Amino acid sequence: MTLVRQLLDQAARTPDGVALVSGNGTQLTYGELRRQVLAVRHGLLSAGLAEGDGVLFSVRPSPESLVLALGVVAAGGVVVFADPGAGPEMFTARLRLARPRWSAAESVLYAGSRLRIVRAYARRRGLLLPNLAELQIPGEDPMRHIHVGRRLPGVPRGSLSLADLLRGDAPEPSQDTDPDAPAAVIFTSGTTAAPRAVAHSQASLAAALGLFRDRMPLGPGDVVHTDQLMLGLPTLISGARWSMPPLFCSPADFARLMRERGATHTFCVPVHLAEILDAVPELPPSLRYVLLGAAPAPAGILKRATSATSAEVLSVYAMTEILPVAIASAEEKLAHTGSGAEGDLLGTPLPGVGARLADDGELLLSGPNLCRGYLGTEPFEELATGDLARLDDGRIVLTGRKKDMLIRGKFNLYPGLYEPSIAALPGVDEAAIVGVPDHETGDEEVVLAVTGTADPARLRRDLPAVIDHDALPDRVIVLDALPRSGRTRKLDRDRLRDLAARPARHPGTPG
Template sequence: MTLVRRLLDQAARTPGAVALVAGDGAELTYGELRRQVLAVRHGLLANGLEPGDGMLFSVRPSPESLVLALGVVAAGGVVVFADPGAGSEMFEARLRLARPRWSAAESLLYAASRLRVVRAYAKRRGLLLPKLADLPMRHLYVGRWLPGVPRGALSFGALVQGEPPEAEAYGDPDAPAAVIFTSGTTANPRAVVHTQSSLAAALDLFQERLPLGPGAVVHTDQLMLGLPTLISGARWSMPPLFCSPADFARQLRERGATHTFCVPVHLAEVLDEEPELPESLRYLLLGAAPAPAGVLRRALAAAPGAEVLSVYAMTEILPVAIASAREKFTHTGTGADGDLLGRPLPGVGISIAQDGELLLSGPNLCSGYLGDEPLKELPTGDLARLDEQGRLVLVGRKKDMLIRGKFNLYPGLYEPAIAALDGVTEAAIVGLPDPETGDEEVVLAVVGAPDAPADLAERLHRRLPDVIDHDALPDRIIVLPDLPRSGRGRKLDRGRLRELARGGNA
């Protein structure tokens, strides 16, 4: 049974129950959610969407974006998350790889991408908007019509009207359903391909560890926690698009949240505003980055009646393991090395390579990377071991991966592209971790060419958004006469470079 079919069957069983509460408090029942998904499916098929068609998706988390994404997949299409703010060259490289036939965006984004003054403002804020309306594909807009929406574009509002016919099938469970660009350069963009089957397996694993069902209220903007919420018959509470830490804490209390998810650095900000979380909270999940001990202690103090859980997952395979805060503290209290990730979830295959790298497999593993051969086992880049209880322990990062919010930054993916720029002969990226939040300051160190301009760092700040992922852009750039090296092979000494970066100020 496909993921979409499971959700729609649940909706048919409890049509009058509230499925979604939007950021502004508007409610959507399970019956209306089901009707809208089927209406979008029917409307897309009637307008020519064919199995396997990619839909470039530029709609922020909302009930409308959920309905649209489910409707696309139910019709046999593929949702392509390419991030229009990634920079024009990166965006175009991703389009060349994914080759979507459709584009869905908020009407405001279509309009803004055509207005020069808005594009200039967005560029100053580090967001380079592509001209979505000029893309040679079918267009669909969400929201009221605005100048700049392409002529002939379909209206999401029109699609969800009327009573759609019932359907027998909701897409091929083993065909691509979602393409998620995660990293890469303009020369080599990288995208994870998930099927309905791999996503359904991931949702089952969340439900295995995280009790959900009628009466639960899950406050999150994370699709991979929201979907199991809906499949279980619980209520998904969405925060507003631009939600301050204080508003997030307030909504947890006002909506009677029983479950929530935060990135560690975000939770720290929430607790700065509200040191006591509501008594209704039973599960507090932390993920997308390692959870430092300081954040875990604050979480336990803020929600003494809740189970605080740290989720280990990757875009390619999620979730992998879940450990409670108390388990993690017990582990470190024994003097054991590494970060306890927890026991692998049922069905997740674990193996450790000779060099200590963690390799993963299982039904929740993506089908592969777009344009590459199918993936049977995932090399994570993480160094890990299994303890005597069969639990995963993270001991390091094979590729010096950096953590920034929800983004995993692999320096080796970006350094060659930066070093190839005019005025640069060498480039290296290092992170300076914040022990309180677990986030990292990203520092780019470059060696200038003999004819490099004196303002090389400033020029690079302006140039890099067109070259690398937006989330990989450095917080600081320092210019050095040479990169520090060590050993007979004169390999880059990243430890010494971090020391130099702490004293840099560019």
């Protein structure tokens, strides 16, 4: 059964139930969600969308973006998530690889990418917008367009309006699309010369959603507060309610909406949860699950979370190519760190997920939730993650990233092996180790950056008790915050390395 079919069937069972509450409080019932998805599907097929057509997707999280994306997939199209703010060279390289035949964007983005005054303003803000209205793939027919929102100057002539697609009812599809065909393309790490596009099918996405639902039960009456599609979809398939925060939501407002809407589940990036706990002393009593993901969860944040809520706090290990892989509770992770064991406990692989180690310790993963592969390359049945790990009684323990390895003489230093133990020391909130080239010796200076109230001198005295002698840093710096990038707020080691090379700027908040 396809992902879309699961959602349509659930919506047919509970048509009067509230499926989604938008950022501004507007409610969408399951019956109306079902009608809208089928209407978009019918309208796109009538307009000429063919099976396998890629649709470049530039619509921010909203009820409209959900309906449009599901309608595209229901029609047999492929949603291509290519961030238009990635820069012109990267955007062009991604476009060349994915070769979408359609573009779907908000009207304001079409206008902003075409009007000179808006483009100049965006450029001053560091955002180089491509001209979406004039996109053209060499050798292909002119690109078709769909706009979300009222028509503005700059929206291409002949563009389909989502509002028009939503009008009227549409027939039930006589048959579902191929569950193993590509349904979504998500770009991940890669260069402009070799962008990497992860292709998921409805089957792999449905398997991923099933794993989330098995570990974190969902059903009618539950309310999931998140802006993450991969948590919102299992919510809807389960008949629960998806509470979507506004696009620009402060930590205090995020917590307030959780309380007002009676959230039972929420998902946060660890650093975002820390900001929420800075704004409010306790999380709402209605919460049963707090899910953390997209970045490692330091011991300090896990301790704060378990003190601020009676909900089960869970940490998810996942990759764009295969999600989720393992889910560990805060208690398990803290017990592992407190025992003095090295590395970051990720948990036991979820049912159906295969995990084994290559000869060099790299973690290899497989399972029904694994993507089809990367566009432009041969499909694969096993993913080489780039993560180094060990298996302790079947549990995955992350010991580092291959690309983050530092060389100190004959000693190979993997930051991920030691950072969790350092972050568990008194006064340390977060810890990160980077190497700064030493041009005199040709080796790397090992710099430990921490946040919190720890005194560097005391920290140096405590470190030998928790990490290997050869891993002790040459220098310790204290920052107000570690540099982060992207929507997932992942640690930006390149920026941290740059900061560490200029000690005169410390302490301070990375710019």
